[in-house]
């Protein structure tokens with residue numbers, strides 16, 4: 254439902270979220286539970302979440318941190334490594350709370366040291382996933398340090414991703430946090446097995462934003478923001494009405510000290526205003542009528558889940574989120590630092 258000043262959506266899902274653990278988890282999870290019915294929780298803890306048994310313990314800690322009153326369902330993922338056993342795939346298929354494996358090329362991003370060092374190492378596991386109908390979520394960047402950081406996704410798409418799709422045509426794949434025209438076009442052209450998530454920062458900002466008036470570390474994430482032409486391609490994909498493109502924030506909390514450092518950490522924190530940021534991006538394209546499907550329907554359909562019960566309502570109202578939030582003994586600075594937002598969740 255939409256009038257000039259309010260927008261009501263089905264209770265949405267966040268299909269790509271970093272919650273961390275311990276005090277950090279307790280500091281951030283309420284922001285997501287307030288907006289979303291479910292979130293696909295990334296497994297890049299230290300050490301990573303590699304088995305259904307470890308995921309069960311992590312899920313319990315998340316639910317405890319959420320508290321009893323909130324109705325929030327954490328959808329768990331396992332971290333794919335060179336050593337993942339094919340038996341683990343069967344356990345995932347049998348589990349009702351683990352929904353995917355996450356493929357990180359080793360060294361591609363934050364806490365990806367245990368990732369896959371060569372695609373062929375996981376072929377038996379990918380084959381098992383294809384047979385069991387288990388979804389593969391992919392961080393789509395090559396890791397060769399000589400490859401320009403702005404080209405890493407496009408090169409991954411035409412290389413490793415093409416190869417996976419060719420060799421496992423029935424495997425369901427989500428290309429996570431796409432950032433380029435190449436990735437958007439590839440996903441659109443493939444079978445319905447291939448989908449993608451899109452973050453708010455990649456819909457709202459381009460690579461020039463990182464350097465506007467100085468270096469802005471809170472806009473730094475991986476894959477890094479790209480040229481404006483790519484941002485426009487992502488807007489087109491997100492607002493196209495194609496069920497292949499759906500919401501995944503990639504909200505990735507790091508302490509202020511870790512971001513504002515001589516070697517700053519990658520990851521943008523957006524959970525405090527995720528829907529508001531998507532509403533801003535869709536509204537700027539005059540496509541607010543497309544947000545409900547993108548945020549509340551397409552992801553659930555791809556993962557074979559029912560729609561959430563209930564709704565959320567946003568109002569057109571200018572507000573300024575806090576410049577920082579408590580984060581254990583430290584603070585966290587959100588993506589939105591220093592600016593007003595045009596939509597507010599009621």
Ligand code: NCD
Pocket residue numbers: 271297362363364392473474475476503505506519520521
């Ligand atoms: C994520 C993190 O901090 O865990 N960082 C990021 O820049 N997106 C990892 C990831 O999803 O790549």
Ligand code: ZN
Pocket residue numbers: 269270271295503505
């Ligand atoms: Zn992520």
